[in-house]
Amino acid sequence: MMRAIKILCLVALVLGCSTVWGLDFGQELKKALKEEVQQKIAPSSGDAQGGNLLSGLGGISQEEEIAIGRQIAGNLLGASPLVKDKRLQKYVNNVGRWVASQSERPDLPWHFGVIESSDVNAFAAPGGYIFLTRGLYRMLTNEAELAGVLAHEVGHVIRQHHLKILQQSRLLDMGSKLIAKQVGDNNAAQKLIGSGAEVVARALDKNAEFEADRIAVVLSTRAGYDVFAFPEVLQQIGHFAKDDGSVALLFKTHPHPDDRLEKLGLAMGDRFDAVNGQTLEKRFYRLKP
Amino acid sequence: MNPIKITLVIIAMLATHPAWAAESGTALKADALKAEPFGDAKTVAALSAGDKVEILKKNGGWLQVKSAKGNGWVRMLSIRKGEARKGSGDAAGLLGLASGRAGTGKVVATTGIRGLNEEELKSAKFNETEIKLAESSITSQPEAQKFAAQGKLVARKFDYLPAPE
Numbered sequence: 001m002m003r004a005i006k007i008l009c010l011v012a013l014v015l016g017c018s019t020v021w022g023l024d025f026g027q028e029l030k031k032a033l034k035e036e037v038q039q040k041i042a043p044s045s046g047d048a049q050g051g052n053l054l055s056g057l058g059g060i061s062q063e064e065e066i067a068i069g070r071q072i073a074g075n076l077l078g079a080s081p082l083v084k085d086k087r088l089q090k091y092v093n094n095v096g097r098w099v100a101s102q103s104e105r106p107d108l109p110w111h112f113g114v115i116e117s118s119d120v121n122a123f124a125a126p127g128g129y130i131f132l133t134r135g136l137y138r139m140l141t142n143e144a145e146l147a148g149v150l151a152h153e154v155g156h157v158i159r160q161h162h163l164k165i166l167q168q169s170r171l172l173d174m175g176s177k178l179i180a181k182q183v184g185d186n187n188a189a190q191k192l193i194g195s196g197a198e199v200v201a202r203a204l205d206k207n208a209e210f211e212a213d214r215i216a217v218v219l220s221t222r223a224g225y226d227v228f229a230f231p232e233v234l235q236q237i238g239h240f241a242k243d244d245g246s247v248a249l250l251f252k253t254h255p256h257p258d259d260r261l262e263k264l265g266l267a268m269g270d271r272f273d274a275v276n277g278q279t280l281e282k283r284f285y286r287l288k289p
Numbered sequence: 290m291n292p293i294k295i296t297l298v299i300i301a302m303l304a305t306h307p308a309w310a311a312e313s314g315t316a317l318k319a320d321a322l323k324a325e326p327f328g329d330a331k332t333v334a335a336l337s338a339g340d341k342v343e344i345l346k347k348n349g350g351w352l353q354v355k356s357a358k359g360n361g362w363v364r365m366l367s368i369r370k371g372e373a374r375k376g377s378g379d380a381a382g383l384l385g386l387a388s389g390r391a392g393t394g395k396v397v398a399t400t401g402i403r404g405l406n407e408e409e410l411k412s413a414k415f416n417e418t419e420i421k422l423a424e425s426s427i428t429s430q431p432e433a434q435k436f437a438a439q440g441k442l443v444a445r446k447f448d449y450l451p452a453p454e
Binding site for chain 1: 317318327328349350364365366367369370371405406407409410411412413414415416417419420422423424426427428429430432433434436437440441442443444445446447448449450451452453454
């Protein structure tokens with residue numbers, strides 16, 4: 001009986017998720033589960049208890065997405081704490097929130113921060129938790145560049161790129177997570193994300209990065225910033241030697257900046273020829289040396 | 290570190306650090322060199338991928354360049370600033386050492402600020418104090434609008450870009 005419930009849960013999960021995350025993943029699982037489901041579930045398909053469980057499950061809600069993201073963000077901060085500069089953190093939240101407000105998810109409780117690391121990198125967790133390293137922040141020369149970097153991460157959040165990765169790798173755990181939830185296990189988010197903040201260290205599909213780059217220039221433009229500030233940052237990152245330690249993780253998890261610039265250039269074409277925006281170099285908050 | 294090695298490190302830094310790099314560039318792809326910084330301006334010459342250029346000026350998304358094929362304006366995204374992509378030669382390796390790291394991303398000298406590698410991220414433990422601190426700096430949408438107005442940033446409509454090809 002327990003096994004039957006578990007399978008029912010999985011089925012519910014797959015059905016629920018396929019609408020949220022697209023077909024590629026859902027179709028495969030449906031197919032894989034079909035046989036087992038038919039064998040094991042069919043005899044008890046009229047079971048009332050199973051029916052109740054099914055209706056109580058489904059895709060991931062926004063609350064769950066935020067809870068998952070908060071857990072990942074808290075873990076990331078466990079490895080690299082925030083730079084202790086309140087004005088800097090507020091400034092980054094101001095720029096980030098303005099950029100995120102131009103997306104289709106303006107109402108998420110967006111959080112932005114600069115973390116203590118000399119690496120050059122930025123991270124996004126589901127639900128709108130976004131961090132960039134001190135090393136990357138130091139490279140920036142104006143507000144439009146910061147806006148572009150944050151907009152790239154906003155792109156990952158609104159297209160749920162990391163959530164999809166968790167989804168693919170932790171599906172069975174999710175089944176057990178949701179079952180565990182029924183019996184009151186409150187450590188569900190941690191179970192779902194695996195160890196620490198490893199999900200932010202995992203390479204996304206190349207196309208997810210190219211997509212986030214395209215979103216970055218569009219959100220920057222919508223927010224009134226100079227659209228060419230973000231490509232300028234990519235140019236700068238491209239200057240790092242391949243084996244410079246401070247970009248090791250970034251280069252491992254992203255296509256080379258040259259390839260990103262090329263793809264972005266093709267996508268932008270002449271669409272931005274008549275677009276003018278601000279760089280706001282004067283307002284840019286500079287780190288104390 | 291012996292003096293020769295230190296000199297090499299300095300040379301490597303001068304050669305690779307963007308601040309000291311001459312404003313040279315390489316064409317990332319074939320593109321037209323225009324007489325003016327507009328898409329419909331007259332085409333002066335055709336740049337091929339790999340062509341070297343000298344960057345004179347920037348204007349919006351356009352760079353004014355000098356090249357063996359002629360002088361004119363080319364789209365910024367068609368040019369990679371600096372030298373062509375390098376392999377991981379000795380200079381790069383030394384540069385890695387100079388910044389206190391080996392190629393693994395591991396800190397090999399104490400700098401006070403650490404890098405982030407996969408192992409650290411994997412073993413990271415949840416920090417409730419830090420996440421609460423991060424959440425305390427939240428900016429509301431009205432606050433963000435005020436901040437934008439202070440910078441004279443005006444929101445405008447612009448469609449998402451389709452993937453190329």
